[in-house]
Amino acid sequence: NAGVMQNPRHLVRRRGQEARLRCSPMKGHSHVYWYRQLPEEGLKFMVYLQKENIIDESGMPKERFSAEFPKEGPSILRIQQVVRGDSAAYFCASSPSGAGSNQPQHFGDGTRLSIL
């Protein structure tokens, strides 16, 4: 019973390159959430998606960041023209369809993005 799968686990990019982070939710989960964890900080919400829809992107930076969750395949968090400040751990979580506020989210092991 696979959990939330994120890849890659570690990603190194140079300034100005693009970073693509992938997340496959748990089986039967159709709600996906992305969070960012800066060093010595808690996780900050970025975006909440259902299949083919962005539900809440209030935590996403207005520029360079985008997310999708297509009908087929994993959810993708895309960061264009990366800068040093994008270095962080990015976590994906999923929850069952029809999740309300009391449904726990299940987290992946994260992608650690380093910008040179």
Place this chain on the structure above:
Amino acid sequence: GDSVTQMEGPVTLSEEAFLTINCTYTATGYPSLFWYVQYPGEGLQLLLKATKADDKGSNKGFEATYRKETTSFHLEKGSVQVSDSAVYFCALSERSKLTFGKGITLSVRP
């Protein structure tokens, strides 16, 4: 907006000591409350949860009670083990997204 405040860390305890980690929250509605634990190099694992006032969440010897009157959800364990060493995050959920505290690192000495 919603916020979660955790006590400052890190915390270092000897094995079998009593643990309390304070957590208070601010929310406009009636959130669900959670404690997550993060082991080195891993993602967050749900430790326990409570969905309404006076609910007590418990798991692996850890407990926390949803106190609406004090807007708190303090984590306790009567006797910690070395294997409990990790980072602990308090969180609340309203309208599906989670709001986290900064986390606190717990180190347990043998």
